[in-house]
Amino acid sequence: MIKKTIAAIVLTACMSLTAHVAHADPLSYARYDQVRTTDLYLDLKADFSHKILSGYAELTLNWIDKSARTLVLDTNELNIAKVQVLAANGRWTAASFMLDKPDAEKGRALRIALPFQPQKVRVYYRTAPSAAALQWLTPEQTLSGKRPFMFSQSEEINARSWAPVQDTPAVRFTYSARIEAPAGMRVVMSAENDQKATGAGGWKFKMTQPIPSYLLAIAIGEIDVRNVGPRSAVYAEPQRIEAAAAEMADTEKMIAAAEGLYGPYRWDRYDMIVLPPSFPIGGMENPRMTFVTPTMIAGDKSLVDLIAHELAHSWSGNLVTNASWKHFWLNEGFTTYVTTRIVEKLYGEEVAEMNLQVEQEEALASLAKIPAAKQALVTRDPDTNAATYTDSNLVYPKGAWLLRTLEQRAGRDVFDPFLRGWFDQHAFQSATTDEFVAYLKKNLLDAHPEIMSQSELDEWLYGPGIPASAKRAASPRLAALDTQRAAWLKGELPTAELPAKNWIALEWMHFLNDIDGKATAAQLQELDQAYGLGKTGNNEIAYRFFLASVHAGYNVREPLNKFLMSVGRQKFVVPLYTALLKNPVEKDWAKGVYAKARSHYHPVTQASVDKAFKKQ
Ligand SMILES: [Zn+2]
Helix, strand or coil: CHHHHHHHHHHHHHHHHHHCHHHCCCCCCCCCCCEEEEEEEEEEEEECCCCEEEEEEEEEEEECCCCCCEEEEEECCCEEEEEEEECCCCCEEEECEEECCCECCCEEEEEEECCCCCCEEEEEEECCCCCCCEEEECHHHCCCCCCCEEEECCCCCCHHHCCCECCCCCCEEEEEEEEECCCCCEEEECCECCCCCCCCCCEEEEEEEEEEHHHCCEEEECCEEEEEECCEEEEECHHHHHHHHHHCCCHHHHHHHHHHHHCCCCCCCCEEEECCCCCCCCEECCCCEEEECHHHCCCCCCCCHHHHHHHHCCCECCCEEECCHHHHHHHHHHHHHHHHHHHHHHHCHHHHHHHHHHHHHHHHHHHHHCCHHHCCCCCCCCCCCHHHCCCCCCHHHHHHHHHHHHHHHHCHHHHHHHHHHHHHHCCCEEECHHHHHHHHHHHHHCCCCCCCCHHHHHHHHHCCCCCCCCCCCCCHHHHHHHHHHHHHHCCCCCHHHCCHHHCCHHHHHHHHHHHCCCCCHHHHHHHHHHHCHHHCCCHHHHHHHHHHHHHHCCCCHHHHHHHHHHCCCHHHHHHHHHHHHHCCCCHHHHHHHHHHHHHHCCHHHHHHHHHHHHHC
């Protein structure tokens, strides 16, 4: 009998869940089927000595379910002081609230009990020094060493660690803010930034285009600004501003190229901020203010495809947003495809083809490390359990490969307007894979069924790996390089005779990817002596050279130490520590380096490297 009772309870629970499951995001507690945030105002003070933001958030609400009397917001480590609601008489009155028990991944639901459905709610709070989205740097961790620095990284679900919000990409809202910061520092946000502002009375921001919470962004520090185009500026620490401005000189050309393909840029300005080295990722497409790693400053614009990627998000991701993180490929696969199109317009077909080939080869190589069940673009499971989500790295090249396949078969005359139509018709909305499939059928496949069968489409979306029908990019320049590389590995072509002086960064990346695990320590030493790879300013090349050297047993401790002490990007440091730990000669040395470097890394990077150390 007990069994039956439990089964009945589970069934009831499931049924009440399915009642609002149509757009349920398992990573959020918000009941956005009942109420939606339409606007957010943040009034916060940054306290660098305690590493906290404190103040209040004011949410404007649109009630959909007229019987609802609870507002549920996502929070993570927020200390809530009080909650107020705006009464009909215009007065703010106290509302009672409770915080659920913390969940390790999702944080705590803030449940606000409401006597009526207020239009506005204020939550007074402060963040924790360990807030997942915020990194507080000491002056020593900046270039000038004079002032501290703070920046946010809200994607995917960390906005809730610095603001109580409906933290799901399914909800969009406009926002404004007033931020107080210590004198001598500048505040920037993913909003309108006034270059002439002084911060007197607080730094003020306004974002008039509705965004999902993961695009809320803030940075505070000793920050300079230089215009690099009619609607673009670059922000950076004063010591880096000149180099950053020079590297970003092609930004306006990039915006124009993207507009030529997918229609007007809809966010007015495209500014960028180059963050200190501990920024854990390459770039973050915060609208109006892309956040980028300083590792993209190579000195020769060889890594600006990173900017092309973040700019591409102005259409794919920021304008048309995945409705939950299950549909991440709609953000990143589309963006990866658009990036190559922008690169082609700016740097020509040959460079774009090389870019694509390297991307596809790295995707195929990564398959060996990803369980088959995680290799789909999207899981067929109902969107109620984030643990079933697919591999978030693979969706970038695999999603792009699906779009490339459709483009190759449809022809650009048909495919380009098709893709532009997707962005236009879903602008400032969130979308699911099913919505894309419906759009694909209606606007492409119904009229041209020969382009892709249902079973092939299903294979792309729900199957493992890359379908055998996929065409691989083949760059003639990389093919020539392959012949030389094979001869060099066999010792038939001397290092001095490699035509490497003329190689662009992509050719080096391809070469180093292919010799990793094959070249000997002596061969790597020769390469290093001939081309100064240990000293290259291009971090993508340096990373691949160090990885191949550690695998081969070529001693690169001196430049690698410098690299690991000054670069905090996860993509580079996690594989490098992993390789060092596998090498008995380097293991203890790696421990010593990490002991010193750890405090320079972002908490996200620290957690990943800690995990690599624990595995050993
Ligand atoms: Zn991206």
